[in-house]
Amino acid sequence: MLRFPEHQVAGHKAIEGKLGPLIDDYGNFYKPLQSKGRGSNEVACYKFFNSDPRVPNNISQRYFPIFHGTKVLNASDGSGLHPHLVLEDVVSCYSNPSVIDVKIGSRTWYPESSDAYISKCLKKDRESSSIALGFRISGLKFVSSSFKEDDSLSDCSLSWQPDKEFLQNLSSEDVNLVLSKFVSCNIPSNDSASPRPDRAFVNKVFGGSNGILEQLLELKQWFEVQTIYHFYSSSVLMVCERDSLMNGKSSSGGAVVKLIDFAHVVDAKGSIDHNFLGGLCSLIKFISDILDSPPDYDDNCISNANNGIKDEL
């Protein structure tokens, strides 16, 4: 039984009769091959990542979704049979994952792109934060069954998934706020009057030897030397589970980083991917800054989380 991946936050979506990815109950993510050679390029990339001895195991196994080949399936748009990549569904092992998709690089086009493609990408890069910050947040969904409710807010939903307009052109301050909310236990909201993010989970999710910062730094180390591929329009996906942090079932909330979307990966032609590396370093700086900021805990929330952790110990 294939269904729409409810935790997908960016990219083409299989809703309202459109062509998009599907998932099954066995942890597989079926991504339709894109047109104009982009799909076959993505397949070729996944094959290389899995077999190219120049990609170290710590990188390919930890940061790339597992690739299980391709399969022809009925497309989500009802158009009939369509080839799909069969990938690991990287959020299948979470109950309520919080996900943030960051498209890395200030430039999403590559040297060989056509003038028309360059114009299209350049417009998007300029209208988003890509040019200024070296990345843009393409989508996010922060979920929790136990967000602390704030009586002053009438709409106390249990998840926050701002629309495209909200994410369109975030400033440095906006990005700091969004990334802070990712590691906070008070209810996130677009409302500027909403309480300041408490960053209750910052050390557990961003910090530590298995935290997101360490994972990004490991990726960075590879990008400083790899001259195999340039990753245009690829994303870093960051995932964690608040509930397991709140109830103490996990000390890191399963915080992981994955590299996704390889339709525009090209041959490096002998130089490092300075465009991706620059953007990655920019993201790393934001996350380091949030980790280094003085804590601003919410007492109730953090004591709940700490009690849980104590029970576990």
Next chain:
Amino acid sequence: MLRFPEHQVAGHKAIEGKLGPLIDDYGNFYKPLQSKGRGSNEVACYKFFNSDPRVPNNISQRYFPIFHGTKVLNASDGSGLHPHLVLEDVVSCYSNPSVIDVKIGSRTWYPESSDAYISKCLKKDRESSSIALGFRISGLKFVSSSFKEDDSLSDCSLSWQPDKEFLQNLSSEDVNLVLSKFVSCNIPSNDSASPRPDRAFVNKVFGGSNGILEQLLELKQWFEVQTIYHFYSSSVLMVCERDSLMNGKSSSGGAVVKLIDFAHVVDAKGSIDHNFLGGLCSLIKFISDILDSPPDYDDNCISNANNGIKDEL
């Protein structure tokens, strides 16, 4: 007595009645303020670099030319009085400096640039190696009074200063070759039949605790965290003196790195300069690779150099 700086390898030049920089006998470099606010922007930047406590001393003192204020002088183009920046002439202490000017960043325009300026810069970035490699070599002059002569070459000049066309759009292999020639003692040449660069001075110029690689890595460390300025169209200038290596007067050839050209430095608005950092990391990778390549010495040349060093010791 002001004169044309013979070791200037890029930028506007004070020749054939044009407006360009001048030098004196006291180690000063007089750079005419550029029009359209670029000159005053550069003055403001130099003032900041010298006084802003957020710029660490090891960076401002080691990598920025000293700024001595501004002075109104007779312009080199004969147009009369014109304001000039008074800067340290960073090559004044060398007899025969070899110089390479690398404009860092795949993008030379900034978020606030006009559409016309973006089009102009984008064209240059695409027609050079900037987009592909994250930097372009803007100019170079490799000088020696003792280049080893090769009988097969009829034109055995004592310096190599390729023209703009040669430098226009270098590939990875070309950049590797040019940077290798910078640290070689056989005669460099545009001729593809010329002998392979011997990299005789690679460890002395690129390597070591005071070498160019260490200096670039120190700069990189700062660019990973500084959120004060973004440096568009700025260059890293690398200088060394072959003669002092050949005759053993110096063990490093006075290898230095300087950051120059600040007409397009802008406020960082809270993020690191991912564009400059990416390009700098790309240059660093080229230099590391040349350092890590197996040696390909020319016996005569290196024994001369070694004898010299021994004499010194």
